[in-house]
Amino acid sequence: MESAQGRIWAKKKPEPEAGPLLLVEGLGKAWGARIGCADVGFDLYPGEVLGIVGESGSGKSTLLGCLAGHLAADTGRILYRGRDLRAMAEPERRHLARTEWAFVHQNPRDGLRMGVTAGANVGERLMAVGARHYGAIRATATDWLGRVEIDPARIDDRPRAFSGGMQQRLQIARNLVTGPRLVLMDEPTGGLDVSVQARLLDLLRELVREMGLAVILVTHDLAVARLLADRLMVMKDGRVIEAGLTDQVLDDPQAAYTQLLVSSVLQV
Numbered sequence: 001m002e003s004a005q006g007r008i009w010a011k012k013k014p015e016p017e018a019g020p021l022l023l024v025e026g027l028g029k030a031w032g033a034r035i036g037c038a039d040v041g042f043d044l045y046p047g048e049v050l051g052i053v054g055e056s057g058s059g060k061s062t063l064l065g066c067l068a069g070h071l072a073a074d075t076g077r078i079l080y081r082g083r084d085l086r087a088m089a090e091p092e093r094r095h096l097a098r099t100e101w102a103f104v105h106q107n108p109r110d111g112l113r114m115g116v117t118a119g120a121n122v123g124e125r126l127m128a129v130g131a132r133h134y135g136a137i138r139a140t141a142t143d144w145l146g147r148v149e150i151d152p153a154r155i156d157d158r159p160r161a162f163s164g165g166m167q168q169r170l171q172i173a174r175n176l177v178t179g180p181r182l183v184l185m186d187e188p189t190g191g192l193d194v195s196v197q198a199r200l201l202d203l204l205r206e207l208v209r210e211m212g213l214a215v216i217l218v219t220h221d222l223a224v225a226r227l228l229a230d231r232l233m234v235m236k237d238g239r240v241i242e243a244g245l246t247d248q249v250l251d252d253p254q255a256a257y258t259q260l261l262v263s264s265v266l267q268v
């Protein structure tokens with residue numbers, strides 16, 4: 001997308017759509033005799049943030065991996081804008097992942113190319129969706145570094161010269177620059193100092209709102225879920241045991257397990 005100024009803009013508000021962006025039904029994956037996740041179902045509308053919480057081993061990563069196509073589910077349907085991802089040919093799915101989806105890893109090293117500059121980390125995503133004009137790509141990368149509060153003067157530095165918080169912000173810029181509709185996030189603030197986490201959460205909240213992103217956010221941190229998520233799904237032993245509006249689930253949990261989770265009796 002090129003504006004009159006020759007810049008590439010990624011601030012894309014999704015046009016209103018009738019149905020959910022994502023509709024998941026009966027999703028399951030076993031690891032041998034062990035349940036990874038089972039019978040998971042939910043919907044997600046444009047602009048909505050769905051938090052997935054639960055203790056370690058409850059199936060959050062397995063579910064996210066199945067949604068992202070990193071893992072092959074055994075059962076169920078994943079309908080993205082009405083099309084079943086599990087029935088989609090791999091090249092088409094990859095194209096979708098590149099153009100409409102994004103994945104923010106807990107460890108920025110998993111989502112960045114550490115051997116190339118910050119500018120190239122952002123710019124190569126634009127090139128992957130067809131941008132070719134070097135000046136426009138660099139201008140957009142510069143804009144995005146500013147948006148994620150990295151000094152644009154550091155555009156030619158490699159990510160390994162950045163702090164953990166800066167690396168995570170760079171990973172976010174790399175993911176959002178192409179204006180995806182759906183972003184999967186796996187513990188995006190995990191492993192960061194509390195003060196760094198707080199600023200990153202503010203930044204994520206602003207970007208999600210401004211870009212109208214739909215987000216699936218896996219976190220074990222209920223404070224993070226409270227800040228970012230509109231709705232919550234609580235998982236235990238691979239199954240969804242409670243779901244609802246975030247405030248409802250956290251302030252008035254129905255399942256005994258959620259009550260324990262909220263009262264922090266459980267170590268999550």
Ligand SMILES: Nc1ncnc2c1ncn2[C@@H]1O[C@H](COP(=O)(O)OP(=O)(O)OP(=O)(O)O)[C@@H](O)[C@H]1O
Nearest residue numbers: 031034035036055056057058059060061062063220
């Ligand atoms: N690669 C694997 N091989 C075998 N079993 C696995 C594998 N990955 C996950 N599991 C099992 O699947 C179940 C769900 O694990 P999963 O990692 O999805 O939970 P989680 O909620 O993401 O945990 P955490 O918060 O610790 O990442 C667990 O019983 C786990 O032992």
